[in-house]
Amino acid sequence: MRVEFRLLGEVGARLDGRPVDVGPARQRYVLAALLAEANRPVSMKQLAERVWGDPPLQAAGTLRSYLSRLRAAVPVTEEWSIGRRSGGYLLNVDETAVDLHLFRRLLAQARGGQDGAESLALYERALALWHGEAFADLDTPWLTAQRHAIQAERFAAQLDYQDIRLLRGEDATLLADLTALTAEHLLDERLAGQLMVALYRSGRQGDALECYAQIRHRLIETLGVDPGAALQRLHQQILAADPVLIPVAADTARAPVVMIGTALVPRTLPAAPPFFVGRAKELAGLDDALNVQVTKGTVQAVAVGGCGGIGKTWLALHWAHRNADAFPDGQLYVNLRGFDPSDAPLPPAAAMRTLLAALAVDPVAIPSTLDAHVALYRSLVVGKRMLIVLDNAHDTTQVTPLLPSSPSCFVVVTSRNELAGLVTGHGAHPITLSPFSEAEARWLLTHHMGSRRAAAEPTAVADLLELCAGLPLALSIIAARAMVRPGFPLRSLAENLGRDSARLDALDAGEPAADLKAVFSWSYRTLSAPAARLFRLLGIHPGPDADEEAAASMATLDRAQARRFLAELTRAHLLIEHRPGRYAFHDLLRAYAAEQALAYDTETDRRAASHRVLDHYAHTAHAAMLLLYPHRHPITLSAAHAGVRPTVLTDPHQAMAWFTAEHAVLIAAVRQAADLGFSTLTWQLAWTLVTYLDHQGRWQDLLATQQTALSAAQRFGDRLGQAHAHSGLVRAYTRFGRNDDVRFHVEQTLKLFSMLGDRVGLANAHRGVASLLETQHRYREALDHVEQAQGLYQQAGHQAGLAHAFNAIGWYHTLLGHHDQALIHCEQALGLHRELGHQHGQATTWDSLGHAHLHLGHHDQAAACYEQALNLFREVSDRYNEAATLVRLGDAHQADDHDRQADDAWRRALEIFEQLGHADADRIRAKLHDRTER
Numbered sequence: 001m002r003v004e005f006r007l008l009g010e011v012g013a014r015l016d017g018r019p020v021d022v023g024p025a026r027q028r029y030v031l032a033a034l035l036a037e038a039n040r041p042v043s044m045k046q047l048a049e050r051v052w053g054d055p056p057l058q059a060a061g062t063l064r065s066y067l068s069r070l071r072a073a074v075p076v077t078e079e080w081s082i083g084r085r086s087g088g089y090l091l092n093v094d095e096t097a098v099d100l101h102l103f104r105r106l107l108a109q110a111r112g113g114q115d116g117a118e119s120l121a122l123y124e125r126a127l128a129l130w131h132g133e134a135f136a137d138l139d140t141p142w143l144t145a146q147r148h149a150i151q152a153e154r155f156a157a158q159l160d161y162q163d164i165r166l167l168r169g170e171d172a173t174l175l176a177d178l179t180a181l182t183a184e185h186l187l188d189e190r191l192a193g194q195l196m197v198a199l200y201r202s203g204r205q206g207d208a209l210e211c212y213a214q215i216r217h218r219l220i221e222t223l224g225v226d227p228g229a230a231l232q233r234l235h236q237q238i239l240a241a242d243p244v245l246i247p248v249a250a251d252t253a254r255a256p257v258v259m260i261g262t263a264l265v266p267r268t269l270p271a272a273p274p275f276f277v278g279r280a281k282e283l284a285g286l287d288d289a290l291n292v293q294v295t296k297g298t299v300q301a302v303a304v305g306g307c308g309g310i311g312k313t314w315l316a317l318h319w320a321h322r323n324a325d326a327f328p329d330g331q332l333y334v335n336l337r338g339f340d341p342s343d344a345p346l347p348p349a350a351a352m353r354t355l356l357a358a359l360a361v362d363p364v365a366i367p368s369t370l371d372a373h374v375a376l377y378r379s380l381v382v383g384k385r386m387l388i389v390l391d392n393a394h395d396t397t398q399v400t401p402l403l404p405s406s407p408s409c410f411v412v413v414t415s416r417n418e419l420a421g422l423v424t425g426h427g428a429h430p431i432t433l434s435p436f437s438e439a440e441a442r443w444l445l446t447h448h449m450g451s452r453r454a455a456a457e458p459t460a461v462a463d464l465l466e467l468c469a470g471l472p473l474a475l476s477i478i479a480a481r482a483m484v485r486p487g488f489p490l491r492s493l494a495e496n497l498g499r500d501s502a503r504l505d506a507l508d509a510g511e512p513a514a515d516l517k518a519v520f521s522w523s524y525r526t527l528s529a530p531a532a533r534l535f536r537l538l539g540i541h542p543g544p545d546a547d548e549e550a551a552a553s554m555a556t557l558d559r560a561q562a563r564r565f566l567a568e569l570t571r572a573h574l575l576i577e578h579r580p581g582r583y584a585f586h587d588l589l590r591a592y593a594a595e596q597a598l599a600y601d602t603e604t605d606r607r608a609a610s611h612r613v614l615d616h617y618a619h620t621a622h623a624a625m626l627l628l629y630p631h632r633h634p635i636t637l638s639a640a641h642a643g644v645r646p647t648v649l650t651d652p653h654q655a656m657a658w659f660t661a662e663h664a665v666l667i668a669a670v671r672q673a674a675d676l677g678f679s680t681l682t683w684q685l686a687w688t689l690v691t692y693l694d695h696q697g698r699w700q701d702l703l704a705t706q707q708t709a710l711s712a713a714q715r716f717g718d719r720l721g722q723a724h725a726h727s728g729l730v731r732a733y734t735r736f737g738r739n740d741d742v743r744f745h746v747e748q749t750l751k752l753f754s755m756l757g758d759r760v761g762l763a764n765a766h767r768g769v770a771s772l773l774e775t776q777h778r779y780r781e782a783l784d785h786v787e788q789a790q791g792l793y794q795q796a797g798h799q800a801g802l803a804h805a806f807n808a809i810g811w812y813h814t815l816l817g818h819h820d821q822a823l824i825h826c827e828q829a830l831g832l833h834r835e836l837g838h839q840h841g842q843a844t845t846w847d848s849l850g851h852a853h854l855h856l857g858h859h860d861q862a863a864a865c866y867e868q869a870l871n872l873f874r875e876v877s878d879r880y881n882e883a884a885t886l887v888r889l890g891d892a893h894q895a896d897d898h899d900r901q902a903d904d905a906w907r908r909a910l911e912i913f914e915q916l917g918h919a920d921a922d923r924i925r926a927k928l929h930d931r932t933e934r
Helices: 025-036 042-050 061-073 099-112 118-130 139-166 171-184 189-201 205-223 228-241 280-296 313-320 348-358 368-381 396-402 420-426 438-449 451-456 458-468 472-483 489-500 500-506 518-524 529-538 550-554 559-573 589-599 601-627 652-675 679-695 701-714 719-736 737-756 757-775 780-797 799-815 819-835 839-855 857-876 877-897 899-916 920-933
Strands: 002-005 012-017 018-020 082-085 088-093 298-306 331-335 386-393 407-415 429-432 545-547 576-581 581-586
Touching: 002 099, 012 780, 018 099, 025 042, 025 139, 042 061, 042 088, 042 139, 061 082, 061 451, 061 757, 061 899, 088 313, 088 780, 099 118, 099 139, 099 550, 118 139, 139 171, 139 189, 139 550, 171 189, 171 407, 189 205, 189 331, 205 228, 228 420, 280 298, 280 313, 280 407, 298 313, 313 407, 313 719, 331 348, 348 679, 368 396, 396 407, 396 420, 407 518, 438 451, 438 458, 438 472, 438 529, 451 458, 451 780, 458 472, 529 550, 529 559, 545 550, 545 652, 550 559, 550 601, 550 877, 559 576, 559 581, 576 719, 576 819, 601 652, 601 679, 652 679, 652 877, 652 920, 679 857, 701 719, 719 737, 719 757, 737 757, 757 780, 757 799, 799 839, 819 839, 839 857, 839 877, 877 899
Parallel strands: 298 407, 298 429, 331 386, 386 407
Antiparallel strands: 002 012, 012 018, 082 088, 545 581, 576 581
16 A cells, blocks of 8 residues: 655645545644654654644643544555654654655755756656645644745745756746746745846846836835845846846856965854754754755855844854864854944945955955955855855845855854845845743753752742743853852842843843843844834733734834834844734843833823723724624723724634634733723723633633633722623633532622613523523523523513523423423524524524434434534534534434444544543543443
């Protein structure tokens, strides 16, 4: 049997050429995560994070279940297997059977080949493996990052493939593909150059020049840079109708070497870092770039980016020293001082003089103009295997003249800014540094201060690691303070650092380069005034990240302005765009931004900015809630402050995506609103989250937000807020089975809504009483309460509530054994829900109908009702009720002796309960165990 796996499109498998069903989406996540690391072990923790992003409590058990099903779906052969390794799993497979790895192997062969026709065929085979977007049907943070990286590999392969075709004179046949691809990659200068050449050779010189004018305009408007030297040179060649543009069979001759200076090999790198840890992925990226340069024979540059103190220079120097033997003709280094606290960035002419001096050029022989400097420098390094490290660059303009033209040279550039022009205009490979992992940070701190001292105070070390947030400079500063005070308890250092007001002061080793605030300030002071203000205000934003609309509301900007200033902060590495359109701080940068806000913005301005962003979340969440649950009885929000820009959502799918993206922010927003004394905003924000959090099984968050809302409303004597918070707590405590708490909050809800004369709120409270009585099997009393709710809904004219009451009446009738009466009431509820277009109400009613039919012995009808309910619960993303209905569907199948279908339904229910961390998982696991024991 021949097994083939696909990742370049929808994730799947084929057995002897026929598609194999590899199971539901989450199971395919597991397969994709292991295939991407084929023949390399993946730890259980890594696998869980890659499959879920935020793993559930029972992730390990669920993963084992998925892996068992995968082995059953795709029979294990000599060609592939999944096995346990220490702490994780290993998928063994012939890499040619996995399209992603075969794609990479073919590319390596194509780039290493000498024969143009052979390389062309290899590229065609590699590109033909793609059947859509990589991991097309899957989406977790890890897979999204992998998808972007692999898509970039595909794009680079397409460009290489097109270069070969252009060299072979296939201009006319390439035009359509180049035009379409250029429309997708509007800022790619290499692609634009290919299109210009193809147009020119097709007799369309005017169109080629227009293509150049368009990309130049886009680069200036978007990035504020002109096209790179290569594209500008091509433009001039087209204007002059340069014969070099006609395809030729042989390479052009190299430029002559100008011999100036001695034959001494220059080695001007600073010393390697004394301590270096981690960065395996980034070091591998540098190695890969060097391999590409060797195989392709092109000038290769790597742009290492990241915020101040993240370790860019240490990475560059560590790698440079480790690979010094690969550059026998020398290693050059220049500090461009792009963010020097005491001086302006080094001008290119001054940097060039440093490089020429390292190349032993007599000062009197150095020309006077920058262009002449560049020409001499490039002549001196042509044909030489040299490494050039350009450290601490301010922008692409500063770097461009320092780039060699010889394909034998390798360039590493470090910068706090995103050097987009270097990447798009010169093909540089970007590497962005993230904070250290916990293990890497621990090694660095322990190595500095000594393992004995660290072992003596493990709790203090853990606190220091958390407070330094993985920033290498912060870790080094704390280690230095500990080393110069060997008798100083680490606990005192941790306590000093832990005080927010002193946190950054504690990270000051007494000199500018080792003062974290000074390091951050070097980037901060380069910002425009509006970007600096936005940076400060985002420091007091409530959540872990923010989107453009939230930033716009905080700083009273329109969306275009917010996007522009967020891009400026991202380019400066003061913010990270960790997902498209979502921006986050490194923890210590957040502390620095908040400190700047305290220093430069008045308390009134800060408070107003916080109120605006909380208004933004409250009004957007209210709109999103009504899109998802249109028949929930709405509240009247307080008017939003001037400048607030709620996100515009138009359908339930957008609303669910917004809630999912903003979940953590909204929880934090409730806390911040309470802390700032915005009591009405506190309970209103909490109210908007109740149904979403309940349906998603996020009951701990539901409990916390409603407790915060209740405290805020009680503090200010807000009865309406108290009533709604008590109601939310009824729902939360019901999910946890804490009946005494449910009883207390139900009583408070009844009392407060009665005092307020709110019939709908009172009716909802009676339904809460009924749910409590149901847990005690007091079904007759529960029925009395839902009948009271029905009367109140009728008096208020609340049709959605009335439909819910009819269904509840039917439910309690069937629990009392009155199944025929239950069908009558539930059919009445279903008709009203359908009339209102209420999907969730229909789902709960179909579930009730299934229960009645099951107890009447109508097993097929019961199963059909449960299937209807399942489809609707999935539509509205109610995970808990989806699982509960799956359990009852399994019961219906079991009653009809359909054991396989029963087991399947219970397993799917178990998977959801495990993801939710719900106690019912144990009950269903036992149920399945009993079935297998029989």
